Amino acid sequence: MAGIYSGTVLLDALDFALTGSTQSVGRYPDGTPTVRTFRMPTPGASNQLHPPTIYAVTHTPRLPTAADPVTVTAWLGDDSAVLTATLEYRVEGGTTETLPLSPLGGSVYQAHIPPQVQGSRLTYRVVAGDDDGQVARSVEQAYIVDYRAPTIRITEVMADNRTTLADPDEPHAPGEFPDWIELYNPGPDPVDLGGRYLTDDLNDPTRFQIATGTVISPGAYLLFYADNDPEQGARHTNFRLAATGESVALFDHDAGGRQPLDVVTDTMVMQPDVSAGRCGTNGTWHVLDAPTPGRPNQACGTVGYGRADWSLTLSPSPLVIAEFMAHNVTTLEDPDDPGEFPDWIELYNASPRALDLSGKYLSDDVTNPTCFRIPDGVTIPPRGFLVFFADGEPEQGPLHTNFSLNRYGEAIALFDTDEAGRRLLDVRFFGRQWPDRSECRRSVAGGNWVEMCLPSPGWEDGDPFPTPYLPLVLRKS
Structure with missing residues (x-):
C-alpha cells in the first residue's frame, strides 16, 4: 500500500500488486476512485491510456x-x-x-x-x-489483381534551361526558364498518371506525387517542370535538376507496388540549353542535336558545343540485355545443378571484339545498382551471347546471380563498373511473365522489346545451334 499523510491523518491510499517491473499503478481518469495498472508509466504527467x-x-x-x-x-x-x-x-x-x-x-x-x-x-x-x-x-x-503497369517512357530532360522553354505558369516573371522532364505514352490508351511518382533521387522514390487527373494521351508527350514550385500547378515538381548530372525516375502508384516504370540513372553533365533524350521512344540515351520539348526527338548521336578545340560524341553501349525468362519451367536446365530450371538473363555483345565484364553489375532493382557484381574473368565474345542464371545461388559459379526474378514483374538492369561511375548500360522493366516464355529484342543490338518470344537462350533467333555460350573463367591462384 502507498499512502499520503498529513501528520497522522491518512489523506489517500492505494493498494496495489504489480506483476511487471515496468508497470505503474494510478488513478484513471486522474482524481477518480478508479485504480488501474499502467504498462507505460507517466511520472509527473497526467495518467494516460494509449492505443495499440x-x-x-x-x-x-x-x-x-x-x-x-x-x-x-x-x-x-x-x-x-x-x-x-x-x-x-x-x-x-x-x-x-x-x-x-x-x-x-x-x-x-x-x-x-x-x-x-x-x-x-x-x-x-x-x-x-x-x-x-x-x-x-x-x-x-x-x-x-493481375495488374499490368502502363508503358510510360522518360524521353527527354533538360537540366540547364536558359532560353529554350519559358515557364507557362509564371505570371510574375515571364523570363523564368525551368528545367523540364518529358514523358511519352507509346500505348493505344490514355493513362492517368495520378498517384505515380517522379523523383531525382532513387533513394526517395515518392518525392513528387503526380496529381490525379494528369492524363497523357496515346502517342502523346507531357512535360513536367522541375522548378521546385509545386504550387504553380500539377506539372510543377518539388525538386530541380542538377546540371552536373543525376537520376530521373518514374515510379508506379502505391497499388502498383511503386515499381519503377522508367529510370535514367545518369543525365550526364548538361551544357546550357542542351538536352539529353532517347534515340527513338524506347532507345538509348544521347545528347540531342536540338531540344524538342513535347515533340519527337530529332537526330542524335553527335553534338558540338561551339568550341573549336573539342566536341562530344556519344554512341550506344555495345553491351545490351537481349533476352530474359522470369518463369523458367522446362526451357533451360541449370548446367551446374541438374534438375533445376532457374530464371535467366541473356546479354549480347554487339562489338567486333570480346568484352571483359569484370566489375560490371546486374540487378533486379534500379535503386540498388551494385546488387550483383560480375566476377573477375567473365568475358563475352565478339557479337556473342552470354547467359546468367538468376537463381539466388552465386556459390554455384560466376554466372549465377545473388537474386531471382519476380515472375509478376520488376526490372533487370545492367550497370557499368565502379571506375565508370556505375552508369546504366541497359534496363528492362517487365510485367507478369508466362511459363517458358521469354521477352526479347527485335534486334539483339538494341531494338525494341517483344513480349512472349520463343526462347533462344545463348543464340540469336533462328540459330540452328541452340547451345548457350559458357565462357572460360580465369581465376587467380
Whole structure:
C-alpha cells in the first residue's frame, strides 16, 4: 500500500500488486476512485491510456494474380494485456469485409484475403483494439489483381534551361526558364498518371506525387517542370535538376507496388540549353542535336558545343540485355545443378571484339545498382551471347546471380563498373511473365522489346545451334 499523510491523518491510499517491473499503478481518469495498472508509466504527467501501436503492415505477393490469396502481415504492440486485431478490406464498388488477424507469436499478426477476380482494386487496413477501449487504425493500402503497369517512357530532360522553354505558369516573371522532364505514352490508351511518382533521387522514390487527373494521351508527350514550385500547378515538381548530372525516375502508384516504370540513372553533365533524350521512344540515351520539348526527338548521336578545340560524341553501349525468362519451367536446365530450371538473363555483345565484364553489375532493382557484381574473368565474345542464371545461388559459379526474378514483374538492369561511375548500360522493366516464355529484342543490338518470344537462350533467333555460350573463367591462384 502507498499512502499520503498529513501528520497522522491518512489523506489517500492505494493498494496495489504489480506483476511487471515496468508497470505503474494510478488513478484513471486522474482524481477518480478508479485504480488501474499502467504498462507505460507517466511520472509527473497526467495518467494516460494509449492505443495499440501499429508498427508496420505489408502484403504478399505485392502484385497478386487472380489465383493468389494475399497474406497481410502486421506488427502490433500495446500497453494492455489483451489485444485484438482485425483486417478490414473492400473490393472497389463492394462492401467492407472483415477478417481476424491471428497472432503468430511476438508482435506478428496475419490474415489471408481470398483470391479476387482479375482487375479488382482492393483496399485494406488493420484495426487494433485493446481491453481499455483504445483503438488504432493503419493507413489504407491497396493492390490491383493481375495488374499490368502502363508503358510510360522518360524521353527527354533538360537540366540547364536558359532560353529554350519559358515557364507557362509564371505570371510574375515571364523570363523564368525551368528545367523540364518529358514523358511519352507509346500505348493505344490514355493513362492517368495520378498517384505515380517522379523523383531525382532513387533513394526517395515518392518525392513528387503526380496529381490525379494528369492524363497523357496515346502517342502523346507531357512535360513536367522541375522548378521546385509545386504550387504553380500539377506539372510543377518539388525538386530541380542538377546540371552536373543525376537520376530521373518514374515510379508506379502505391497499388502498383511503386515499381519503377522508367529510370535514367545518369543525365550526364548538361551544357546550357542542351538536352539529353532517347534515340527513338524506347532507345538509348544521347545528347540531342536540338531540344524538342513535347515533340519527337530529332537526330542524335553527335553534338558540338561551339568550341573549336573539342566536341562530344556519344554512341550506344555495345553491351545490351537481349533476352530474359522470369518463369523458367522446362526451357533451360541449370548446367551446374541438374534438375533445376532457374530464371535467366541473356546479354549480347554487339562489338567486333570480346568484352571483359569484370566489375560490371546486374540487378533486379534500379535503386540498388551494385546488387550483383560480375566476377573477375567473365568475358563475352565478339557479337556473342552470354547467359546468367538468376537463381539466388552465386556459390554455384560466376554466372549465377545473388537474386531471382519476380515472375509478376520488376526490372533487370545492367550497370557499368565502379571506375565508370556505375552508369546504366541497359534496363528492362517487365510485367507478369508466362511459363517458358521469354521477352526479347527485335534486334539483339538494341531494338525494341517483344513480349512472349520463343526462347533462344545463348543464340540469336533462328540459330540452328541452340547451345548457350559458357565462357572460360580465369581465376587467380
